[in-house]
Amino acid sequence: MFWSKLLNRRFLLFTLLLLIKGSLVMYVVFDIGFSWETIVTELPFIWIVFCCIELFASKRKMLYYLISDLLITLLYFTVVMYYKYYGVIVTYHALHQADKVTKVGESTYSLLDPYYLLFFLDVVALAVIAFWPKKKSYDPHAGFRSARPARKATLYTVIVASLALCVFNIWPNRASMNENKQAEDMGILNYEVFTLLSDTTGKDEIVPADQITQAKIDELKGVQQSAAPNNFGAAKGKNLIILQMESFQDFLIGLKIDGQEVTPNLNKLVKETFHYDRFYTMVGQGTTSDAEYVVNTSLYVPHHEAATDSYVDKALPSLPKLLHENGYDTATFHTNEVHFWNRNNLYAAIGWDKYYDQKFYGDEDHIAFGASDEVLYAKTIPELQRMDQSDKPFYAQVISMSAHHPYNIPASKYKMTLPDNMEGTLVGNYIHAQNYADYALGAFIQGLKDTGLWDDSIIVMYGDHQGLPIYSLSGDEKEMLKDMLGHEYGYPDMFRIPLILSVPGVTYPSVQHDVGGQIDILPTVANLLGVSTANQIHFGQDLLNQTSNLLPMRHFLPSGSFINDENVFLPGKDYTDGTNFPLPGEAGDKQATEDQYNRALELLNLSDSFVSHLPLKEGGDAE
Secondary structure, eight states: OHHHHHHHTHHHHHHHHHHHHHHHHHHHHHSOOSSHHHHHHHHHHHHHHHHHHHHHOOSOHHHHHHHHHHHHHHHHHHHHHHHHHHSSOOOGGGGGGHHHHTTTHHHHHTTOOGGGGGGGHHHHHHHHHHHSOOOTTOOTTHHHHHSOOOOHHHHHHHHHHHHHHHHHHHGGGTTOSOHHHHHHHHOHHHHHHHHHHHTTTOSOOOOOGGGOOHHHHHHHHTOOOOSSOTTTTTTTTOEEEEEEETTOOGGGTTOEETTEESOHHHHHHHTTSEEEEEEEOOOOTTTHHHHHHHHHHOOOOOSSSOHHHHTTTBOOOOHHHHHHHTTOEEEEEESSOTTGGGHHHHHHHHTOSEEEOHHHHTTTTEETTEEOHHHHHHHHHHHHHHHHTSSSOEEEEEEOOTTOTTOOOOGGGOOSOOOTTTTTSHHHHHHHHHHHHHHHHHHHHHHHHHTTTTTTEEEEEEEOSOSSOGGGOOHHHHHHHHHHHSSOOOHHHHTEEEEEEEOTTTOOSEEEOSOEEGGGHHHHHHHHTTOOOTTSOOSOOOTTTOOOOOEEOOSSSOTTOEEOSSEEEEOSSSSTTOEEEEOTTOOSOOOOOHHHHHHHHHHHHHHHHHHHHSOBOOSSOOO
């Protein structure tokens, strides 16, 4: 039979199958597809595995080939899926997220293109052919056993040659700063092995605690501290309300589609107060929870893990603790279950006095992972009023969630009509979700004004992270965005989120073009409230007193990436072959400097080192 003859040549068959899959992954991730480069980088590792099967498996070799095929296929599949959302190559660190995949199943499935399932077609088909019960007169494995075994000398020669090629692929590229470039040059399988083995020796050196000072951080950032900063205490005694808007990007503000405003309530609001239109997300693997971490600690996220997986055992200096020490009550509001993303431990580490989660909001009017934004805002305002009746001011952070990826809100929540070509696309769903989120937000803004909370509070609104990753968009969706924006959708658009700041007696209708990031919110509001940060290490800067910025980026971009006043910079193997992507309003004639590149890396290492020196937090959840 044809199939049995083909299966007898299992080594060559499985080599061909995995080479096809490796080429598909290289095409999706690196846009290079089948080439000699793919053969030279992917094949050696595969052949080492297959030679070991031939050498050491005396029985059931077909089973071991199928298992190897399945495991390598799973890795390739995971690389593609992870890249489609995060834009970087997955490593074993992402195992921390495995328990969350089922909880965000709809979001995960939305990244699937149907042809990705072909990755597994051969595994299923060959398993069925090889192990389907046959008549006793026919031994389906006879053909496998009759195949002439390869000589051991030949197999050992192939192993040695393959190992040499693996080393040849890995060694020259081990110092590359850009993880994506590393994976492309090493080969994906080699890169995975390299990250697994190099983590024990490849970490940056921990900086001694006595060398981590605010003066050193300010020097690296180029910050000139003033003895009498502007607006210090301008809102002293006011409440602080910070609203984190799910997946909200700045290009939505002012956007019209067929004459319809996507965000009419925010469009009205930005005409009344400060709107920072070159403000950037700084999250990592933990996305929404990382935004909560960065805003409340003014520290960078860890390199590989979410902050909630890595840092929550520490007694973190934070905005809630700082304000609590200055007489504030603090609370955070989120309609999801508090244990998701390990928030119960994050909240304890940050030091919230109280949290509100799904137990408080219930599952009424369910969208995404909990009650809708309408329910969130309707039930939160009475709690804010209750807090306001105390003789203490309060700090409240409110986390919206209805506009969560993949943006499948009920059609009954649609508040605008989109062109037919946009309906059902990721971009169209995103517009519908954010239009609804703006509708719900309008009621919240009005409620704050009607109760007097607006005039008695600093109000801060910002997006938590990008909503439309470049890596997830089809060609047609990129064209839609190009038509909406008037230019190609790129990194400066993807990571740009709004910051809206309303401070009684301080802010006025103005678009602020100074560059900022989520890490800057803590020192900015602390200064307005008249709370000193002199004794609290922070990596952000007061946006009302500084006009130049340096923002190291992590996770959604390769290591060594940063944002300065003119560009988003992505390194190649190092600074010298990096690429500059001009920010909105920039001509592109200014290049990021190597000094900025080195300072950005040093800032990240200082932040990591600082957290490593912190004492462990006391046990217990925030209640």
